Amino acid sequence: MRAVVEVSDLVQGYGRDPVISGLDLRVGPGAFGLLGPNGAGKSTLLRTLATASPPVRGELRVRGELVDSERSARRARRHIGYLPQDFGYFPHYTVREFVRYCAWLREVPRGEAGAATEDALGRVGLEGRAGSRMRTLSGGMLRRAGIAAAVVGGPELVLLDEPTVGLDPAQRLEFRELVRSLAGAAVVLSTHLVEDVAAVCDRVAVLAEGRVRFEGTPGELAACAVAGAPGDSALERGYMTVLASGGAPESPESRGVRVR
Numbered sequence: 001m002r003a004v005v006e007v008s009d010l011v012q013g014y015g016r017d018p019v020i021s022g023l024d025l026r027v028g029p030g031a032f033g034l035l036g037p038n039g040a041g042k043s044t045l046l047r048t049l050a051t052a053s054p055p056v057r058g059e060l061r062v063r064g065e066l067v068d069s070e071r072s073a074r075r076a077r078r079h080i081g082y083l084p085q086d087f088g089y090f091p092h093y094t095v096r097e098f099v100r101y102c103a104w105l106r107e108v109p110r111g112e113a114g115a116a117t118e119d120a121l122g123r124v125g126l127e128g129r130a131g132s133r134m135r136t137l138s139g140g141m142l143r144r145a146g147i148a149a150a151v152v153g154g155p156e157l158v159l160l161d162e163p164t165v166g167l168d169p170a171q172r173l174e175f176r177e178l179v180r181s182l183a184g185a186a187v188v189l190s191t192h193l194v195e196d197v198a199a200v201c202d203r204v205a206v207l208a209e210g211r212v213r214f215e216g217t218p219g220e221l222a223a224c225a226v227a228g229a230p231g232d233s234a235l236e237r238g239y240m241t242v243l244a245s246g247g248a249p250e251s252p253e254s255r256g257v258r259v260r
């Protein structure tokens with residue numbers, strides 16, 4: 001598999017105690033879901049993949065290139081769209097100005113930026129609010145503006161931290177369509193919504209306490225479920241089983257599942 005982004009032996013944290021310790025992950029084209037309880041390290045990992053926080057230890061590669069300096073990080077960022085959990089914006093910008101500004105930050109060629117901005121706004125259904133000030137948007141619309149900013153110009157790596165928080169059911173369905181339409185890109189999305197993973201992700205990792213407890217397909221995660229596991233769907237039961245057991249419960253290597 002061609003890795004668009006990969007980390008090896010990643011150690012990451014904020015103080016003395018690492019939040020992530022010795023994590024290996026390779027993500028290729030397709031949609032990749034990150035599941036895990038609060039505080040597992042999902043946002044910390046996404047921030048690292050986005051080159052926003054240099055690793056404390058270990059290697060980060062984007063499109064095969066080692067990111068180990070501000071210069072290499074800047075090169076990598078041209079190919080990365082990132083929606084952080086709380087993203088900053090100028091409240092007086094219009095939605096169109098905000099998305100176009102993000103296209104400029106990513107160095108989308110000037111001649112393409114206008115059309116790319118309109119395309120991104122259309123993909124999240126905000127074309128009718130393109131002239132509205134950012135400060136006047138509802139929480140869900142703000143999230144959609146952030147998603148538009150992450151996908152504008154078609155980056156090869158799209159990192160979305162809880163992208164569907166605050167979206168109404170119709171917009172969540174639209175979001176799934178959008179992810180499916182990003183064929184060829186590597187899309188990593190962190191979420192607590194197991195059904196979003198089931199609907200769009202080709203692969204999924206379960207993170208707990210800064211470690212990857214499971215990596216495989218959603219079907220393989222569902223197959224980890226033991227009898228009596230809590231949950232309203234097979235995938236939820238598989239997820240809860242992996243969390244409770246510290247890994248998949250039975251010899252999953254035979255099914256090609258990576259468990260650590």
Ligand SMILES: Nc1ncnc2c1ncn2[C@@H]1O[C@H](COP(=O)(O)OP(=O)(O)OP(=O)(O)O)[C@@H](O)[C@H]1O
Pocket residue numbers: 014015019036037038039040041042043044045
């Ligand atoms: N800026 C920060 N400074 C200090 N500690 C932080 C900071 N950001 C996160 N942490 C700590 O790092 C750990 C992992 O947090 P992170 O936000 O990565 O988890 P998460 O899996 O995204 O959680 P959630 O599902 O609640 O969003 C937590 O213990 C958190 O308290």
